[in-house]
Amino acid sequence: MRLEERINKIKTFSNTEYSLIEYILSAKSKVISMQTADLAEVTFTSPASVTRLSKKLGFSGFNELKFFLKSELERQEKISMESWDLLQNDINKTISLISETNLIPMNELIAKATKIFVFGTDWGERNATELLVRNFMTIGVFLISVPSITEFRWIAEEVTPNDLVIVVSFSGENTEVTEISRLILLKGTEIISITPLTKNHLSSLTVNNLYYQTSELPRLSNNPNAEYNMFTTLHILLDALFRNYYDNFLHS
Structure with missing residues (x-):
């Protein structure tokens, strides 16, 4: 399940939580390197708000949320590389078929x-x-x-x-x-x-x-x-x- 799916399963968020969610979704690669205080600072919220949102999304805390994001980004990168390899193979095979x-x-x-x-x-x-x-x-x-x-x-x-x-x-x-x-x-x-x-x-x-x-x-x-x-x-x-x-x- 992707983070967006976890978010969609929850019906209501506070304005503070929406601010955090908006930043996290737009800057996943930055968030995985942040500490709780760092995220709170860039979103003008508080470390406690970051922790509460993490738990609301089903994580034990912000560290687990970061680990989840890191794994998600790695999966996406792997898929991207696989898709590029597939495209190269398809192009080469098609050119070979045309030549034959x-x-x-x-x-x-x-x-x-x-x-x-x-x-x-x-x-x-x-x-x-x-x-x-x-x-x-x-x-x-x-x-x-x-x-x-x-x-x-x-x-x-x-x-x-x-x-x-x-x-x-x-x-x-x-x-x-x-x-x-x-x-x-x-x-x-x-x-x-x-x-x-x-x-x-x-x-x-x-x-x-x-x-x-x-x-x-x-x-x-x-x-x-x-x-x-x-x-x-x-x-x-x-x-x-x-x-x-x-x-x-x-x-x-």
């Missing part, structure tokens, strides 16, 4: 298509695809961004074998997206699927698959049911797709 993939056939589909539809299944994916659309726009290649699953179903009824659909999905397991993609493929329209490197239904539908590596951050939220996906490496992959087109198809 021949992007030219994918970009040939883009170069030859009459219409190119791009669909991201959720906010993060759509945000990444908007930049892809913008990048291609700068070189006179106009991709059509599909804003939601409703419009994705609409285009499934209208696409032709001369068109191309790019689907970006974090899981590749959305049942409705998979069903609509099947309908598109039945019309003879090519699909490029872009997903993390996992076995998923979307990528199994088509031979045109691009993958990126992404890792979940531990304890990102206090809510165990909260889901927050990271998209740094997706942006790298989409940028690589654009740059490959720029290098190989722009003047052809």
Whole structure:
């Protein structure tokens, strides 16, 4: 349990206690080196008030509160280092996946298509695809961004074998997206699927698959049911797709 959670469990505090809490939360790294009198001085309170607040929060005294804060800061620092290592690994793995993939056939589909539809299944994916659309726009290649699953179903009824659909999905397991993609493929329209490197239904539908590596951050939220996906490496992959087109198809 974090200190903020302990504080939230207590319904009332005095004005003096609020002053102490505000300072402690804003300067945890300083507080762990303070004595009771030091904290009282900078908050214009008293050593007795510091001790009372410490006990009110469930500690035996200020020293135990400081030890708790120190342990909390060390855990956060460890998580921070772990997350940086994860990001470096994800970037390196994604670059390796890109290097092992021949992007030219994918970009040939883009170069030859009459219409190119791009669909991201959720906010993060759509945000990444908007930049892809913008990048291609700068070189006179106009991709059509599909804003939601409703419009994705609409285009499934209208696409032709001369068109191309790019689907970006974090899981590749959305049942409705998979069903609509099947309908598109039945019309003879090519699909490029872009997903993390996992076995998923979307990528199994088509031979045109691009993958990126992404890792979940531990304890990102206090809510165990909260889901927050990271998209740094997706942006790298989409940028690589654009740059490959720029290098190989722009003047052809």
